[in-house]
Every structure is written in structure tokens, then in C-alpha cells.
Amino acid sequence: MNLLYKRVCFLAIGLILFNSQNLFSQEELNIKLIESNVDWFFTDFVGDKPGIVVSVMKQGDIVFNKAYGYSNIESKVKMTTDKAFNLAALSKTFTSVAILKLAEKKKLSLEDNLTDIFKDFPEYGKKVKIKNLLNHTSGLKNYNLDQIKNNKEVLDFLKSQDSLVFEPNTQQKYSNADYSLLAQIIEKESKKSYKDYLRKIFFKKYALGNTFLTEDLLAELVATPYFRVEKEYESKSVLSNIYGEQGIYTNSSDYLKWASSLYENKIISSENVSKMFSLQDLNELSANNSYAYGWVIMQRNGEKYYWHAGTDFGYSNLVLYLPDYEITVLLLSNKNDGSDYLRTAIKIAKQFEKDLKL
Numbered sequence: 001m002n003l004l005y006k007r008v009c010f011l012a013i014g015l016i017l018f019n020s021q022n023l024f025s026q027e028e029l030n031i032k033l034i035e036s037n038v039d040w041f042f043t044d045f046v047g048d049k050p051g052i053v054v055s056v057m058k059q060g061d062i063v064f065n066k067a068y069g070y071s072n073i074e075s076k077v078k079m080t081t082d083k084a085f086n087l088a089a090l091s092k093t094f095t096s097v098a099i100l101k102l103a104e105k106k107k108l109s110l111e112d113n114l115t116d117i118f119k120d121f122p123e124y125g126k127k128v129k130i131k132n133l134l135n136h137t138s139g140l141k142n143y144n145l146d147q148i149k150n151n152k153e154v155l156d157f158l159k160s161q162d163s164l165v166f167e168p169n170t171q172q173k174y175s176n177a178d179y180s181l182l183a184q185i186i187e188k189e190s191k192k193s194y195k196d197y198l199r200k201i202f203f204k205k206y207a208l209g210n211t212f213l214t215e216d217l218l219a220e221l222v223a224t225p226y227f228r229v230e231k232e233y234e235s236k237s238v239l240s241n242i243y244g245e246q247g248i249y250t251n252s253s254d255y256l257k258w259a260s261s262l263y264e265n266k267i268i269s270s271e272n273v274s275k276m277f278s279l280q281d282l283n284e285l286s287a288n289n290s291y292a293y294g295w296v297i298m299q300r301n302g303e304k305y306y307w308h309a310g311t312d313f314g315y316s317n318l319v320l321y322l323p324d325y326e327i328t329v330l331l332l333s334n335k336n337d338g339s340d341y342l343r344t345a346i347k348i349a350k351q352f353e354k355d356l357k358l
Contacts, residue, residue, distance in 0.1 A: 034351045038064065041344055045069035050226040050233055050335035051079030055252040057328040058352055060260050065252055071334065072224040073233065083223040084210055084249045085332040088310030090317050091248040094198060095182050096134055096294035097262065100272040101201060107189045110134070117185055118155070124164055130185065132168045133178040134293040135280055139164035140175040150241045151194075154180040172289050176245065183244030194243050206261050211250040214239050222249060223334035225314020233335060238313045246312055252330055259321070259328055277306055277323070295321075301357040307342055320345040325353045 038054060045052055051069025055062060067079040102108050108117075114125030132138040141164070143157045154177055166173070183194045190197045195213045203211050210221065217239070226233040240246060250258075261267050268276075276293040290296055295306045306321040316338025320329040329345040331338075346358045 034064070037351055038348055041347060042068045048073050050333060051223065052331060052333035053079065053081050053083065053252045054348065055256060055330040056348060056352055057256045057260065059326045062253065062256055063352065073226070074235065079223060082210070082251055084221050084251045085223055085317060085334060086225070086246065086313050086315045087248045087250060087317055088246050088312040088315055090308055090310040090319055092179050092245050093294040093308065094202065094248055095179050095244050096276060097268055098186050098198060098201070099130065099134065099182055100268050100276065100293070102186065102189050104269060104272065108185065117188060121159060122162055124162065127164065127168050129168065131280065133182050135172065135291050136174050136178055137169045137172050138175055138178055139166040139168050140177045141165055142176050148242065151180050151184050151243060154242060155184055172291055179245035180242055202258070206258060208250065208254045208258060210254045211248065213243065213249070214241065214247045217249065226335045227314055228335065228337040236314060240313065252332060255330055256328065303356065303358050305358060309341060311336060311338060316341065318342060318345055320349060322349055322356070325356065327352055
């Protein structure tokens, strides 16, 4: 009886080991197939061209992180996954979360208007609330990028105006002044510089050691920015000291660490995370409302997908978040002509979730 029992146990253990080896081999094959498919999406980065870092996070784990092309073409430095990029408009998420954090601490209310915060702001500022800045329903006029060089000059420009482009909350239309003002509201209500506030509540607390602002730029950490000139790419350093909607540099692992903490309600409350990913009703034209608090909110074939792109200063980036599948796809590239990144990100997501119906 004991001998029979031992034989059955040995046989069972053998079958378990055999199946686990097969399972491991199958997982390896699946990963290799996925990698091969993703490689095919980025054949345009082969040769003497700028590069891109492609990252995928699923259920809080980074399951894909690969670099293509060059970080610096002239020096033949290959792109690596630890390189930092100017997030451009992806920086807006940090700004919106900072505002929501201040609201949680009762330092401000999203219902506060511009004259509540800036006492010498013109009369028209009474109509513009913080929430209107967050979702681009403010009606504020755009400033000229060639004439305005920093956030203070943006505020001075707005103080010199006497009217809005449209009544707040009746349209959703991008204004380059919106997030610059939010950065200044952060400074005023936190009594810290925008940089110091982000560093204290985000960068240090969540161990984002490769995340910094333009003023702390270290060239050796950053992928060189490139601009398309006819058929060639030229490197050119173009920097801006206007913060709020751009100017945060980070790499793929830091960004995904930040995103994971955000989704898990570790940075702001679940109520505010929901608010950030929710569309606010407009008084008019609500069918055209797709921008929430630093994210574009969309749905197709019953699938929710949130995303944001950022192209500026020689960089093109995109983040795609699929909440129902807990998948995030991040594309960071050092060229100014990145195109069709949303479509590509969806194709990549389908490699990791076959049931996705986008």
C-alpha cells in the first residue's frame, strides 16, 4: 500500500513538473510573439532615426518595456528605456492631480473663480472657475508663444485683456493659458513654487527619481530632441519656462510608477480619481465634450479608453489607459513628427488583451 502510494505521488509530481515546464515554455513563446508583433509596428525607427520607448503596464506590472532607434543620432547613441523625455502636454496630468490634491486639503475649491485667487484680475475673471481651466471650458484667450516666455507673463497678458472668447462652460476649446494659470494657482495656494510642490508631494513621495522640470535638465539623462526638416532630422534644443501644460521630464518606469499609484488611489482619493476621468456636462454642445481633467475620455464599441498626447519641443508622446482591462500603453519619442500614436497604442494593447474591441 505504501509502495503504491509513493508511486502515485511520484507520478503526480512528474505530471505537475511537466505541465509547468510546458506552461512556462508557452508563456515564453507568447512573449516572443508579442515582441515580434510590436517590433513590426516600429520598423519606421530602424536606421539613423530618432527613437522611441514603448512600455505596457497590466494590472500594475510592467509587462513590456523596449527601446527602438537612437537617443542621439550624431553620436550613434542607441535609445534605452532609462532615457527621460519632455512629456509636453502629458505634464498636464501632474498639474491636474496637484490641483485636486490641494482641493482635498481644503486649500482651494474647484468652484473658486480667478478673481477669488488673483485679486487684481479683471472683472471677466469672475466667470472663470478652476474647473473650467482643468477641462478647457474657460474661454480664455490664447497667448502668443513668440512673445510670452514664462508663467508670470501669461498672467500679465490675461490681466491686460477685458473679455473672453466665449462664455465659460458653453464650449470646450483649448487655451494655452489654462494650465499655466493652474500652475500659478498651485504656487499661490501651496505657498511653494510649482517645482517644489510637485517634488514634495509627487516626485519624492513616490520615488520618481528620474522625474524633473526643465530648469533641472541634465542633458546626459535625456533623449536628444529632433525636428523633421524635409527628409532629415535635426537636433535642436528648444526649451520653455512656461509650466503647467509642459516641462516635466521623466522616463517610462517613473511614469508608469506614477500612473499605477494614481489608479490605485494612493495619490488622491478615489472620488477625485473618478472626477479626473469623468466628463463634466456643458451648458451647450455637450456632445462635443471629451476632455476631462488632463485626459481625453472616449468610448467605442462599449470599451472605455482614456488617453492624452503631447507633441512639442522635439518630442512626441502618448499615453493610453484602458480602465476595464487595467492596461496602460506609453509611447515616448524624441522627434517632433510622431503621428498615429493612438492607433498604434491600441494595436499594442490588443497584443495583451485579445478581447479588446476598439
